[in-house]
Amino acid sequence: MKDILDAIMASESTAADFAALSLPESYRAITVHKDEAGMFEGVDSRAKDPRKSLHLDEVPVPELGPGEALVAVMASSVNYNSVWTSIFEPVSTFGFLERYGRLSPLTKRHDLPYHVIGSDLSGVVLRTGPGVNLWKPGDEVVAHCLSVELESADGHDDTMLDPEQRIWGFETNFGGLAEIALVKSNQLMPKPRHLSWEEAAAPGLVNSTAYRQLVSRNGAGMKQGDNVLIWGASGGLGSYATQFALAGGANPICVVSSPQKAEICRRMGAEAIIDRTAENYRFWKDEHTQDPKEWKRLGKRIRELTDGEDVDIVFEHPGRETFGASVYVTRKGGTIVTCASTSGYNHEYDNRYLWMSLKRIVGSHFANYREAWEANRLIAKGKIHPTLSKTYRLEETGQAAHDVHRNVHQGKVGVLALAPEEGLGVRDAELRARHIDAINRFRNV
Numbered sequence: 001m002k003d004i005l006d007a008i009m010a011s012e013s014t015a016a017d018f019a020a021l022s023l024p025e026s027y028r029a030i031t032v033h034k035d036e037a038g039m040f041e042g043v044d045s046r047a048k049d050p051r052k053s054l055h056l057d058e059v060p061v062p063e064l065g066p067g068e069a070l071v072a073v074m075a076s077s078v079n080y081n082s083v084w085t086s087i088f089e090p091v092s093t094f095g096f097l098e099r100y101g102r103l104s105p106l107t108k109r110h111d112l113p114y115h116v117i118g119s120d121l122s123g124v125v126l127r128t129g130p131g132v133n134l135w136k137p138g139d140e141v142v143a144h145c146l147s148v149e150l151e152s153a154d155g156h157d158d159t160m161l162d163p164e165q166r167i168w169g170f171e172t173n174f175g176g177l178a179e180i181a182l183v184k185s186n187q188l189m190p191k192p193r194h195l196s197w198e199e200a201a202a203p204g205l206v207n208s209t210a211y212r213q214l215v216s217r218n219g220a221g222m223k224q225g226d227n228v229l230i231w232g233a234s235g236g237l238g239s240y241a242t243q244f245a246l247a248g249g250a251n252p253i254c255v256v257s258s259p260q261k262a263e264i265c266r267r268m269g270a271e272a273i274i275d276r277t278a279e280n281y282r283f284w285k286d287e288h289t290q291d292p293k294e295w296k297r298l299g300k301r302i303r304e305l306t307d308g309e310d311v312d313i314v315f316e317h318p319g320r321e322t323f324g325a326s327v328y329v330t331r332k333g334g335t336i337v338t339c340a341s342t343s344g345y346n347h348e349y350d351n352r353y354l355w356m357s358l359k360r361i362v363g364s365h366f367a368n369y370r371e372a373w374e375a376n377r378l379i380a381k382g383k384i385h386p387t388l389s390k391t392y393r394l395e396e397t398g399q400a401a402h403d404v405h406r407n408v409h410q411g412k413v414g415v416l417a418l419a420p421e422e423g424l425g426v427r428d429a430e431l432r433a434r435h436i437d438a439i440n441r442f443r444n445v
């Protein structure tokens with residue numbers, strides 16, 4: 001592994017140098033273990049501790065197949081799916097690996113008693129499989145997390161509709177929280193040159209998801225002037241949704257839960273901010289009964305911030321806790337676009353407010369190939385910025401996932417894999433200098 005790192009750190013290394021490097025037999029990776037999938041049975045969700053279930057293991061380098069690439073991972077990040085995997089909720093991810101393994105002898109490689117997790121990476125291509133022409137050893141890349149087979153026509157227009165669509169590093173093995181990762185070459189995209197390894201890795205999954213959910217015609221199709229209610233506006237998804245709203249001429253109404261998070265939204269340029277803790281919204285009277293008076297109180301507060309207007313779009317992901325309120329506060333003809341259910345997936349809302357006011361609920365999930373490419377392009381051009389607040393070493397991934405699970409983080413949490421320290425990998429200092437304040441705005445809050 002030292003030779004690989006030396007080649008990456010030496011600026012004069014060529015594609016031939018990388019191709020000549022011998023691959024190690026094994027690498028360090030963050031895993032969950034199949035025989036521990038029941039370890040949290042009977043424990044309350046919030047008390048399930050990723051530090052107990054995430055391991056740093058030495059695992060064999062997987063065999064490289066056609067259309068695939070092995071990448072030396074310099075940095076990765078923690079996503080909420082890392083949390084779901086580590087607490088084995090809503091289901092153990094080993095079921096995904098078993099199902100994928102039944103597809104073909106090649107996918108059988110993924111069905112193992114350990115799962116290498118992680119759905120983001122920045123790094124350097126080490127090897128490519130047969131049929132890969134665009135990428136070569138030595139290319140500096142990031143990878144998006146859409147894994148598809150594309151054998152069925154269903155996914156030929158929108159690759160997210162492929163019946164074999166999976167999230168790499170969550171529903172497949174050999175993910176990015178490791179020193180080496182296996183990806184399909186179609187996941188590769190150029191690394192933004194003005195960013196360090198950890199900054200380049202951080203946006204991946206959430207940035208692409210927020211792009212489809214908010215900007216793309218497949219999601220809400222946001223337009224200039226739209227009022228957009230963004231739950232968790234300083235969190236992983238929300239920190240990109242807020243930037244897309246501002247960059248697209250819309251008006252984000254940012255919901256957060258502390259003055260520090262409100263300050264971060266202000267730093268991004270948002271003006272309309274609601275602190276849900278300070279204003280103490282209680283959308284549920286008890287476990288079974290919602291309180292429409294609280295929906296109305298939220299709607300009134302939004303109107304105070306928008307000169308009397310209602311929201312065109314709600315950027316939803318908390319789910320059960322907020323969904324009734326989200327449907328209520330959306331304007332006539334508006335859109336509630338949802339990609340998750342962090343607080344519970346059995347949503348309840350009053351349907352009269354939906355049909356009588358001709359609102360739409362749109363389901364959205366990650367992003368298709370093209371949307372992921374567009375989202376990364378905006379990062380590379382310095383139009384949208386990483387929201388990295390803190391970086392951990394690979395061996396500290398359990399702690400990083402624990403922080404995200406307890407909602408004590410800001411924006412995105414990075415993880416160094418092969419990169420020995422933060423700040424390496426910047427190739428365009430001039431573009432970086434132009435955006436340095438924006439790149440650092442989630443740090444030290």
Ligand SMILES: NC(=O)c1ccc[n+]([C@@H]2O[C@H](COP(=O)([O-])OP(=O)(O)OC[C@H]3O[C@@H](n4cnc5c(N)ncnc54)[C@H](OP(=O)(O)O)[C@@H]3O)[C@@H](O)[C@H]2O)c1
Nearest residue numbers: 080209232235236237256257318321339340342343365366
């Ligand atoms: N379908 C997809 O492709 C996709 C992609 C990415 C993520 N997701 C899912 O989306 C969810 C959020 O992911 P993320 O990366 O943004 O996580 P995150 O970094 O934890 O941010 C989520 C934010 O939502 C807010 N929040 C959490 N619970 C809430 C509640 N009960 N009521 C109101 N606000 C609440 C919190 O902000 P405040 O405390 O400041 O309000 C939190 O910071 C996760 O469930 C994740 O698995 C889905």
